[in-house]
Amino acid sequence: MIETTGLAVPRPGAAPQRWxxxxxxxxxxxxxxxxxxxxxxxxxxxxxxxxxxxVFPLVAGHEMTGVVDTVGSEVTDLVPGERGAxxxxxxxxxxxxxxxxxxxxxxxxxxxxxxxxxxxxxxxxNRGGFSSHIVVDRRFTYALPDGLDPAAxxxxxxxxxxxxxxxxxxxxxxxxxxxxxxxxxLGHLAVKYARALGARVVAFTTNAAKxxxxxxxxxxxxVLTRDPDAMAAAFRTVDLLLDTTGVALDLDPYLRTLVVxxxxxxxxxxxxxxxxxPLSLVVGEKRIAGTGSGGVPVTREMLDFSAAHGIVADVxxxxxxRFTEALDRLARGDVRFRFVVDVTxx
Ligand SMILES: [Zn+2]
Ligand SMILES: [Zn+2]
Numbered sequence: 001m002i003e004t005t006g007l008a009v010p011r012p013g014a015a016p017q018r019w020x021x022x023x024x025x026x027x028x029x030x031x032x033x034x035x036x037x038x039x040x041x042x043x044x045x046x047x048x049x050x051x052x053x054x055v056f057p058l059v060a061g062h063e064m065t066g067v068v069d070t071v072g073s074e075v076t077d078l079v080p081g082e083r084g085a086x087x088x089x090x091x092x093x094x095x096x097x098x099x100x101x102x103x104x105x106x107x108x109x110x111x112x113x114x115x116x117x118x119x120x121x122x123x124x125x126n127r128g129g130f131s132s133h134i135v136v137d138r139r140f141t142y143a144l145p146d147g148l149d150p151a152a153x154x155x156x157x158x159x160x161x162x163x164x165x166x167x168x169x170x171x172x173x174x175x176x177x178x179x180x181x182x183x184x185x186l187g188h189l190a191v192k193y194a195r196a197l198g199a200r201v202v203a204f205t206t207n208a209a210k211x212x213x214x215x216x217x218x219x220x221x222x223v224l225t226r227d228p229d230a231m232a233a234a235f236r237t238v239d240l241l242l243d244t245t246g247v248a249l250d251l252d253p254y255l256r257t258l259v260v261x262x263x264x265x266x267x268x269x270x271x272x273x274x275x276x277x278p279l280s281l282v283v284g285e286k287r288i289a290g291t292g293s294g295g296v297p298v299t300r301e302m303l304d305f306s307a308a309h310g311i312v313a314d315v316x317x318x319x320x321x322r323f324t325e326a327l328d329r330l331a332r333g334d335v336r337f338r339f340v341v342d343v344t345x346x
Contacts, residue, residue, distance in 0.1 A: 001025060002032065005346045006059035006131035007323050012051045016323050018346065019057055023135045024121045028074040031141040033084045038129035039063030039155035039313070040339040042185065042246060042268075043088075045330050047116055054125065055116045061129030061341075062088035062114040063157040065150040068141075075138045083144035085303070086129065087157035088114050088293055090140045102297040104140075130323070132346045142299060145307035152312035155185065155338045156302065158293065159313065163190035163242065164302040165294035166265045167197060170240050174198040179238040179257060181225075182245035183210045183217070186267055188337040189313055190242050191217040196309040202238060204254070213336070223257075231257070236284075238262060242291075248272045251288075255280040263287045315340045 001022035008019035026032050044060040064086045068078050078084065091112030092099050098106035105111055112120060115128030128134075144153060163186055172178045178194040180187050181204040194201045195218030202221045203214035211222045223230045234257040241254055246268030255264060255276070264286065266274070274288075281288065294302065306312065314337045318326050326339040 002133055002135060004127075004131050004133045006127055007320055007341070007343075007346070008057040008059045009048045010057045012053060012056060016048070016327070018320070019059070021057075021059075021127060022122075023127075023133055026070060026072040026135055028072040029138050030072040030135050031075055031078055031084065031138050032069040032071070032133060032135050033064065033066045033086060033141065034069040034133055035064050035066040035129055035131060036344050037065045037151045037154040037317070037340050037342055039158065039315070040326055040330060040341060041155075041158050042330070043158075045327055048327065049331075058116065058125070059127035059131055060115055061131070063154045063159070064129035064134065065144055065154045065157075069133065072138070078138065078141060078143060083150065085142040085144045085153070085157050086114065086134055086136050086140065087142070087161060087299060090114050090126070090136050091120065094139075101295075103295040105293040105295050130341055130343060132343065139296060142303060145303050147307050147310070148303070149312055151317045151340045151342065152315050153306070154340050155189070155313035155315065156306055157299075159186045159189050159338065160306060161294035161299045161302045162186060162267055162292060163244065164193045164305065165298045166242060166267065166289070166291035167193050167199075167240075168298065168301070169291070170263050170265060170289070172197045172199045172240060176200070176239045177202060177237060179204055179241040179254075180219070181241060181243040181249070181254065182247075182268070183207075183214050184244065184333070185313075185335075185338045186244035188213075188217050189311070190244055190267075191219050192311045193305075195219075196305070196311060202234065225253070236260075241265065242267055244268050246270060248274055251276040252280045255284075255286055258284065258286050260284045261286070263289055265289045265291050267291050313338045313340075317342050319345050321345075
């Protein structure tokens with residue numbers, strides 16, 4: 001077993017604390033990554049502040065960068081000392097049509113998530129990236145391309161692929177107008193990717209204070225969504241909307257901004273059902289789609305694209321001793337735009 005130190009919430013409602021636990025010894029196809037940085041995603045906050053006792057003690061974190069420590073006997077294309085990265089999927093069946101198509105995030109047997117789900121090797125709940133080491137199937141361990149700062153690149157492994165994958169899948173590029181709803185952890189990366197892909201980018205935000213930030217990130221235009229005149233002026237101007245808010249929006253004002261055949265893509269996960277007037281879809285023959293994480297091929301493409309275009313997250317790096325503060329500030333939306341925990345001090 002590999003003795004690992006993590007930042008764990010021991011039981012529902014408790015504060016995070018250092019905790020030592022065992023990882024499995026590497027199987028022939030495994031890679032052991034010594035984690036240096038792990039991004040803090042809204043999903044982590046919800047999990048760590050959740051109430052299901054079955055998943056505690058809970059070590060969250062699913063956006064990791066680090067250094068390959070050791071590899072299993074069958075791993076030949078990653079070597080100790082090389083930089084590595086791990087996202088929010090660490091296993092899948094490998095046999096279903098989705099897996100065979102490189103869409104492992106859609107595995108018919110449900111992918112093995114990095115933490116909080118059943119650990120197929122050791123039993124119990126598996127443990128995430130706010131920890132000193134992680135043992136991962138080679139298929140889900142990525143080489144971190146040269147030039148990407150390991151702290152600022154960590155959020156690419158969840159927020160990056162969750163925004164890059166749908167922009168690619170739905171054709172963001174030259175001649176296409178992309179609307180990004182919400183300029184936060186996901187949205188700020190979405191603006192950068194859409195811009196780098198060559199699209200015209202419109203940022204939709206409730207927050208007038210984010211106007212300048214959105215323009216700095218690469219938006220061509222900012223629409224303040226609480227201004228009915230601004231929303232009306234955007235009527236039928238957007239080809240593709242990517243909603244990163246995680247809030248159950250009233251979709252109708254947004255769907256009115258889509259052109260005929262336009263697509264609204266849900267990237268965040270609202271806590272309640274969506275509300276939509278059927279006529280908002282029928283008139284203009286529009287689509288609602290979902291997206292979440294990405295399979296192995298698009299994750300690799302995202303990392304290469306990020307390195308080629310110099311795209312990383314805008315991050316505030318904190319040490320393990322500021323983990324609780326980071327959770328509190330994320331809960332208040334007080335971060336620009338992503339916390340990353342430097343776990344080398346664990
Ligand atoms: Zn995430
Ligand atoms: Zn599968």
